[in-house]
Amino acid sequence: MPSDAATIEELLQPLRDDPKHSAVLLDVDGVLAPIVAQPDDAHMPETTRRPLIEVAKRYGTVACVSGRRASDARRIVSLGTIAYLGSHGSEVLLPGSIAPVLDGELMAWTQRVQAFAHDAFGEKLRRLRVRLEDKEAIAALHWRGVPDEDDALAAIEDVAEAAEKAGFVTHWGRKVLEIRPPVRIDKGAGLVGLLGETDLAAAVYVGDDVTDLDAFRGLSELQERGRLGYAVRVGVRSDETPVALEEEADTLVDGPEGVRGLLRALLL
Missing domain, CATH: 3.40.50.1000 (HAD superfamily/HAD-like)
Known part of the structure; x- marks a missing residue:
């Protein structure tokens, strides 16, 4: 380019x-x-x-x-x-x-997304120093700069699998996983x-x-x-x-x- x-x-x-x-x-x-x-x-x-x-x-x-x-x-x-x-x-x-x-449609999902994220944010993620960010209808898990980024990523991949099974949409960014409702x-x-x-x-x-x-x-x-x-x-x-x-x-x-x-x- x-x-x-x-x-x-x-x-x-x-x-x-x-x-x-x-x-x-x-x-x-x-x-x-x-x-x-x-x-x-x-x-x-x-x-x-x-x-x-x-x-x-x-x-x-x-x-x-x-x-x-x-x-x-x-x-x-x-x-x-x-x-x-x-x-x-x-x-x-x-x-x-x-x-x-x-967005009204997205806000209707907020409680469900956040409830899932807080349940998933257990002792293992806390020990790995993963950060949970509340963005209303989106929950984000960040692992940039944690002591062991590889272990953190492996644990977050498990959360992503569980989120998809629960009907949510997962979106990966640069050292962040977002859990989103199934709307655009x-x-x-x-x-x-x-x-x-x-x-x-x-x-x-x-x-x-x-x-x-x-x-x-x-x-x-x-x-x-x-x-x-x-x-x-x-x-x-x-x-x-x-x-x-x-x-x-x-x-x-x-x-x-x-x-x-x-x-x-x-x-x-």
Whole structure:
């Protein structure tokens, strides 16, 4: 994949040509904020925040799309003038809003998902220092940075098998397993929900994980519906970059530093 600055500037030109009718859509962890061992320690550097503020002023739609809760994503980015799609698009926190709008169908599953997750989160997972994250209709098990990641993964695989037998859907990410209800939850659906009634000249999505492939496909869905003219899909390279992301991205940038350069390119 090409990733030099000239190529990226060329790919972004349709957005710069009509910024008020263009959308800038970004994942948070590994994109705006570097990946860290403890999720609560994640933060977006001020050197990234400054160009993001200017992008938010210039472009018609700017949103962060995260697997985290929307409120948590906004805490990390610390910018209230943009939208946040949290829990892979199942909750929407609009600019200036205090509380997110939740998907009613998904919320009906919350108690069942969380009850299963808390029952499964037994002494073995605690001993292995696996972390359980409550995301309303999604429960996530994280094992990044635990003392024995291989043992933790083996134990979590057992949980995944039990979850599927119980009728839930499992979704694997970078050192995280999500237990979801058997209804559609993905970043692509979230983007279509957010932008589906808006006619856009152009959009860029920037992501680093397998869940961002759904967002790439969400842009294609908007194009097929006639709601979006031009789309560019940017993958963020790291030592954990999924092969599928490299294959489906239009271009790649190197880590959050490369994303910062992309934001500055949008301001040229």
